[in-house]
Amino acid sequence: MDAATSRKLDTSNFQERAADGLRQMIISGELEPGLPLSEVSLAETFGISRTPIREALKQLQIEGLVEIRPRVGTFVVVPSRRELNELFEMKQLLEGGAARLMAARGEVSELAAMRENVRQADAAVEAGDTARYEELVHDFHEILIAGADNGKLATHYRLLMNQLAYGRLVHTSLSQPGRSIASEHEHRTVLELIAAKDGIGAENCMRRHVHASQQALMSQLDS
Structure with missing residues (x-):
């Protein structure tokens, strides 16, 4: 396995771990509806770079758990x-x-x-x-x-x-x-x-x- 492939796999694993962790934190209520989510803070929390955090947030947006507002920020969804x-x-x-x-x-x-x-x-x-x-x-x-x-x-x-x-x-x-x-x-x-x-x-x-x-x-x- 070359270095590029290894890095890609690591990023994918980090993204999955971050998505699973964030999903559980939202479902449990640890991250409350409307809460702004900082990529920097989340990267520190999970001990990974911002790239897999960013991809994890995109995945959670697809699942309906977070809302990404361009040039504003990312927030835990508040269901109407x-x-x-x-x-x-x-x-x-x-x-x-x-x-x-x-x-x-x-x-x-x-x-x-x-x-x-x-x-x-x-x-x-x-x-x-x-x-x-x-x-x-x-x-x-x-x-x-x-x-x-x-x-x-x-x-x-x-x-x-x-x-x-x-x-x-x-x-x-x-x-x-x-x-x-x-x-x-x-x-x-x-x-x-x-x-x-x-x-x-x-x-x-x-x-x-x-x-x-x-x-x-x-x-x-x-x-």
Whole structure:
């Protein structure tokens, strides 16, 4: 391998590492919506040159996580109310479809994992452990997507979740009084319908659950 090829591979690896790190920082809320992003500061944070940082930011712009404004700067995207509503509409379709597909598969390993998730979530809600319940909400939806056993659906779902920065939104929606209890009841109902192989019922219930989360989120944002 010549030196030029080696440098190209190094740049590609650095870009991927920076993109992965920045993506996670945005999704988790560590980098808040509207925050300006400095190539110099990010290069120092990741211990790499500005070139792979610049390329990583371009990739995240394609994914809908950052906005690059020529001659102004680069910023973490602030989704509009319309964009949030559109993303949640897509979430309804994808997760509803995943519930229907999982129900058709019968007694698969993901169903056992979902049962255990709901059991632990019941305990977390009863104990008032919102932080733990937030983790279990994330896991429930991940199990659902895995249970659908559809790679294309999973790929589109990952992109959507990144654009939603869903972890931050879950925290906001669950801060609505009574939402954790309602959310866990909705999860349990979805589980029961999937276990009963009621694909249509599971899909409709999952879509209602996503819609209820959306309403809770919007209510908290308005307040």
